[in-house]
Amino acid sequence: MGKRGSKAPSSVRESGAVRKNWRNRLSIALAFPNSYQVGMSNLGFQTVYHLFNRFGHVVCERVFSPVQGAPESVESKQALNAFDVIAFSLSFENDYPNILSMLHAGGVPLRSDKRDASHPLVIAGGVGCFMNPEPLAIFIDAFILGEAEPVIDQLVENLDLEKPKEQVLADLAANVPGAYVPSFYQPEYKEDGTLLSMNPDPGAPETIERVYLKDVDQAPAVTKIYTEDTTFDNTCLVEVSRGCPHGCRFCTVGYIYRPVRFRSEKVLLDCLDQGLEHTKKIGLMGAAVSDLPCLDELCRRGEATEAILSFSSFRANNMSEDLVKSLARGKVKTATLAPEAGSQRMRDVIKKHITEQDILDAAQILVEAGIPNLKLYFMVGLPTETKEDVEEIVALTKRIKHRFLKASQPIGRIGTIHISLNSFVPKPFTPFQWAPMDDLKTLKQKIKQVKNGLARVANVTVAADVPRWAFIQALIARGDRRVGEILELAHKNNGNWPQTLKQTPVNPDFYVTRQRSPEEVFPWDFIDNRTRKQFLLNEYNRALALD
Numbered sequence: 001m002g003k004r005g006s007k008a009p010s011s012v013r014e015s016g017a018v019r020k021n022w023r024n025r026l027s028i029a030l031a032f033p034n035s036y037q038v039g040m041s042n043l044g045f046q047t048v049y050h051l052f053n054r055f056g057h058v059v060c061e062r063v064f065s066p067v068q069g070a071p072e073s074v075e076s077k078q079a080l081n082a083f084d085v086i087a088f089s090l091s092f093e094n095d096y097p098n099i100l101s102m103l104h105a106g107g108v109p110l111r112s113d114k115r116d117a118s119h120p121l122v123i124a125g126g127v128g129c130f131m132n133p134e135p136l137a138i139f140i141d142a143f144i145l146g147e148a149e150p151v152i153d154q155l156v157e158n159l160d161l162e163k164p165k166e167q168v169l170a171d172l173a174a175n176v177p178g179a180y181v182p183s184f185y186q187p188e189y190k191e192d193g194t195l196l197s198m199n200p201d202p203g204a205p206e207t208i209e210r211v212y213l214k215d216v217d218q219a220p221a222v223t224k225i226y227t228e229d230t231t232f233d234n235t236c237l238v239e240v241s242r243g244c245p246h247g248c249r250f251c252t253v254g255y256i257y258r259p260v261r262f263r264s265e266k267v268l269l270d271c272l273d274q275g276l277e278h279t280k281k282i283g284l285m286g287a288a289v290s291d292l293p294c295l296d297e298l299c300r301r302g303e304a305t306e307a308i309l310s311f312s313s314f315r316a317n318n319m320s321e322d323l324v325k326s327l328a329r330g331k332v333k334t335a336t337l338a339p340e341a342g343s344q345r346m347r348d349v350i351k352k353h354i355t356e357q358d359i360l361d362a363a364q365i366l367v368e369a370g371i372p373n374l375k376l377y378f379m380v381g382l383p384t385e386t387k388e389d390v391e392e393i394v395a396l397t398k399r400i401k402h403r404f405l406k407a408s409q410p411i412g413r414i415g416t417i418h419i420s421l422n423s424f425v426p427k428p429f430t431p432f433q434w435a436p437m438d439d440l441k442t443l444k445q446k447i448k449q450v451k452n453g454l455a456r457v458a459n460v461t462v463a464a465d466v467p468r469w470a471f472i473q474a475l476i477a478r479g480d481r482r483v484g485e486i487l488e489l490a491h492k493n494n495g496n497w498p499q500t501l502k503q504t505p506v507n508p509d510f511y512v513t514r515q516r517s518p519e520e521v522f523p524w525d526f527i528d529n530r531t532r533k534q535f536l537l538n539e540y541n542r543a544l545a546l547d
Contacts, residue, residue, distance in 0.1 A: 014227035020059040029083040033098035041231040080106025090128035093476040100491040134523040135483040137182035146178040146211030149219040178211035236275025244287035249431040265294035290314035296322040316362035328369040338377040342392030367407035372415030380446040381424040381438035384547040394453030423470035431539035434516040443467040480523035
């Protein structure tokens with residue numbers, strides 16, 4: 001973790017990039033702290049790139065985490081420290097160490113208070129920021145908490161770098177909705193190490209409201225740059241919705257993107273037509289694609305135009321005939337279902353709202369449609385989980401396998417069931433933000449239990465995450481400003497996390513495996529995410545009551 005990099009910009013094959021002369025323009029490095037392949041598969045990253053480059057006086061170029069050497073832009077090979085502004089796009093906590101690596105390799109001081117007028121202004125946005133920006137607070141000059149489209153104009157308007165840095169930051173805080181300047185806030189801690197309060201400087205607001213795009217039809221999100229060097233090879237990605245209506249208690253998407261918004265049939269058909277000008281492969285993106293009201297219409301348009309549709313997600317209890325036909329027509333080899341838990345009790349605890357019958361029926365429908373392989377997502381370490389609940393992952397997989405075989409026999413071929421087993425990580429702004437994470441020993445035992453239970457089952461494979469990396473993800477996800485010091489130490493140790501966790505004076509278990517009290521002030525409580533904390537606590541207590 002923290003060492004993934006990108007191809008050299010000169011080796012990238014793509015179309016649709018924007019190249020401008022730098023003269024008399026505000027230069028912005030849109031930085032993604034992972035590889036080119038990962039970053040260019042991120043539709044939000046592409047959208048922000050396009051939004052910045054709409055301004056005539058702005059030149060925005062992309063920078064990714066390099067395999068080796070100093071980071072440089074794809075468009076003109078400019079060094080990172082040559083830009084006026086570095087804007088990080090943050091999606092995943094495990095990418096955060098790469099931010100420090102990129103700044104250091106790019107000749108930019110890590111800490112905000114060590115940078116002066118000769119250095120770029122460093123800002124950050126993305127879903128990672130509006131969950132919890134505090135672990136990065138000592139490194140970032142300003143965060144944008146929320147979605148980019150509603151505030152991009154105000155942001156660019158207030159990036160007047162002829163002014164002193166402190167004045168620019170004050171302008172951002174005063175004039176840009178969702179702007180958070182960490183240096184204007186001082187955390188105060190209790191003797192037990194928990195947060196007492198986040199104290200704003202005079203004039204700074206006590207809470208910052210997460211901004212969101214009220215009418216998603218006003219800003220369609222569709223691929224602008226086509227490249228073979230991504231997870232979605234020469235595919236046009238189309239965002240169909242934001243948020244999720246189901247509110248699973250472990251998942252941030254159902255809470256931090258509220259209200260749920262779907263794009264209209266007209267806008268999505270226009271996006272599909274735009275994509276078909278470049279490629280036959282169209283990827284529909286969203287947390288709940290199968291809930292899209294006009295999904296069947298899109299599937300039928302795809303069939304009429306011979307488009308190959310793919311779907312980022314669909315629920316086992318909401319698979320229309322048109323959706324399944326689209327999967328089959330696209331010659332999909334593997335379909336993904338997410339039971340998340342083996343027992344119905346645990347699915348009720350996490351509020352998954354699907355039954356075992358839903359899962360079995362979905363598996364049968366997919367195989368009968370000619371999709372030979374299934375991928376099943378499960379988690380271990382969920383709140384109130386018992387050994388019996390873990391064993392039910394094994395039992396449910398075997399029952400799915402039985403239905404899978406029965407449906408495969410008339411076709412004359414038997415595919416594979418791939419199990420993806422992940423450690424549960426409690427996240428901010430979810431009902432489980434109070435819950436402790438299982439310790440590493442317990443997680444390893446649960447993973448071993450599942451692997452042993454399925455070891456002799458033919459045509460079933462099990463791949464599990466590494467609990468140590470899940471531990472670090474939890475540390476960053478629920479950390480306060482002091483976790484920034486751990487990130488800095490990990491950087492000094494060249495990404496050696498075992499050594500870092502031994503050396504740090506900050507106890508990592510305090511953030512990861514500790515049960516939070518109902519009264520605890522969280523590092524992210526100053527963000528108004530339009531979900532009341534008491535509502536989340538009530539949901540957590542309802543989950544515990546099912547034990």
